[in-house]
Amino acid sequence: MKKFLLLMILCGSILGAQTEDEKQLRLIYDQALEKGKSYDWLKYLSNRIGGRLSGSVQAQQAVDYTKDQLDGLGLDRVWLQPVMVPKWVRGLPEFAYMETSPGVTTDMPICALGGSVGTTGRGIKANVIEVQSIEELKTLGKEKISGKIVFFNRPMDPALINTFEAYSGAVDQRGRGAAEAGKYEALGVIVRSMNLRLDDYPHAGGMNYGDIPDSEKVPAAAISTNAADLLSTTIRLKPDTQFFFKLNCKQLEDVESFNVIGEIKGSTYPDEIMLVGGHLDSWDLGDGSHDDGAGCVQSMEVLRILKAINYKPKRTLRVVLFMNEENGLRGGKKYAELAKNKNENHVFALESDSGGFTPRGFSFDTSEANLKQAQGWAKLFEPYYINLFVKGYSGADINPLKQEGIVLAGLRPDSQRYFDHHHAESDTFEHVNRRELELGAAAMTSLVYLYDTYGVKASK
């Protein structure tokens, strides 16, 4: 761009007579961008602690660290909510190769899927049968599948603009593939990583055996997209190619962990609870910066910003860092269960769990009337390039709070880069841009401010 010719004013917010809401949003954004803390918090979580798989030492360190940081914010109350979580361990090393002729092998980047059983003995070696879908398993039947390794290789659809839709359209292979393939006596399952990019990272993620008996449980792992393409081409050229993989993963006994919670008591309607949150656990391969360290530090930042600009909420604002979203959702379920037992009145909950990228807006899982109320605030967000106010999914951790009248909302960042890093070794701090992260926190804070100021239109 040329030096003197940059006179564009895209923002369009000609500052004339500002309304109180406009002023508050500006204060919120200034605070986030000039004095933000979220990036420093994330740096610690990512670089000093790292991947935070439920039940791990790192997950406990993250509980301690975030509680400590919340303690320092001068909130009215900070506490830990105990919850029993599953403890699945990867048990390195895990490895794989394909063997095109006896002794001629090519290593393949692989990782066990969360919840998978390990391979017994020395690992599994067998011929590969590639399928594009779970339905195709049925067509092939036991005759073609028995004794083989099933290779699920349907890519995420690149033509879908919202990459979460592409993920939804492919992730059944990872989630249910092994349970289904086991029924046809497959020896194991490998899945093309849920990644739109061609690279060498295997992407972890949860899988589920459903109700099948232990004897039918076969090990399941993901291979990188490059490895998937290579394997697919190879077995077309040489159908007797064998694939070997060894996983040492194991499901241990449940252990105790915690949701980390902080709150500012409401001045006028203390019994109306507004929640912001993300999940503190992550997969273990990367450091969980985007999924979901970003959502945690943004949620903490919401309360910090409101205190910093000296805003006194009418309603009770609560930040919740949920444990175990990735492989159990125990934190979200426990929180909702206790909220119900205590008869707490949650009027609003907002989750950030789609990465720390430039925010585009929010999706709302609520009534039409409540959606309309939010859309009525769109103009206020225009100077900040926030323009998505749509009906849609909120977040896994807050979903158990769903009931009539409540507004469940999800932050919707730009989704293009998310699945490059999602659940992979490359979900690391250097892939988070400070401003993008901070803009997300500011957008969340602004929405919370507006709901606190005006209340939920059509609550119960």
Next chain:
Amino acid sequence: MKKFLLLMILCGSILGAQTEDEKQLRLIYDQALEKGKSYDWLKYLSNRIGGRLSGSVQAQQAVDYTKDQLDGLGLDRVWLQPVMVPKWVRGLPEFAYMETSPGVTTDMPICALGGSVGTTGRGIKANVIEVQSIEELKTLGKEKISGKIVFFNRPMDPALINTFEAYSGAVDQRGRGAAEAGKYEALGVIVRSMNLRLDDYPHAGGMNYGDIPDSEKVPAAAISTNAADLLSTTIRLKPDTQFFFKLNCKQLEDVESFNVIGEIKGSTYPDEIMLVGGHLDSWDLGDGSHDDGAGCVQSMEVLRILKAINYKPKRTLRVVLFMNEENGLRGGKKYAELAKNKNENHVFALESDSGGFTPRGFSFDTSEANLKQAQGWAKLFEPYYINLFVKGYSGADINPLKQEGIVLAGLRPDSQRYFDHHHAESDTFEHVNRRELELGAAAMTSLVYLYDTYGVKASK
């Protein structure tokens, strides 16, 4: 994100009866995302050629390569338009340090600004005077400035959401700082890099001495943001700190270079020309991936996509890869001059020169009537998350075409990461995301398709 719970449909494009325009846009996006060529072209430009400073071997290689690629697209005509360009050379090595006590030095990442004279002899060593603005120079006067190195250290404003506004607000220091400081007998000028991030990269960029005599021309260079903070703190603690820098840069004779042009002849209105373009030259420190390799390959992709989906334009479509935007704008000026001489009727021109990031929309430098026409297409772009149709600057290279009736437009990508890399060693291929780049090309193609189909509302 949890596996089975991703049922959000943000896109909102319920496919019912599609209009012809909706169908065409879908075809365009499918082509860009499934069979796009822009990323591969950029990979070659960035990784096989590299930084393309006007007059350099690499700039000529880029001319040859892109002409060759356009030749392969089966356009009606591809040609080179000669243009004389300035040849400024950096002349490595260049280096700098600060010296807090005799012999106690700290190296500082530095780069000469484009157009600067070199330091004579062994380099310049002097005390430093920090200023926040050109105005401050006047207040200080010759007495305080004479014999010193002036250090312009006003940061880009982080509170501005559109980072190009923050750039506009700070870049006068880089562009005019040396010319102004020379008037007060400064020995040299160093400028805080135009970068919102704190890091160790000095950012190049053009500067201009205006009409001042050669004897008043002092060397000008940028230091990294980290170095600027360090230097600022150091001279506050120890005002007699000295700064040393040595630049070997030089302005040589102008040399011949080229704009690279390809076109598809219009079927119905061949005399109405619609232009898409970017600039082929770049600064030399990185490989010019975002600035502006991205804009070049996106512009080439516009014509490729339209041919691939078998669209026959009514108007003549021209891709222009301009030479020398960065330090002279000779390509853009020459193109406009020749267009005028030949009485060519340009009705529309679109430039991409703001990085290959997720596109948010377009800014239009045109009449209100023409802007309204574009805004009338906003609904068509909604499924693709394009929602910015605003009045504003288009692009430096197409700006000389400005006249009554023409629509000048600029692609507006997300701006948050742009200045992390702009003109720096880190403007490299790995910082471009394939999908973000391709979405930009698709948005551009869609706009071109619509203007070709409906014509410009209020042309001359």
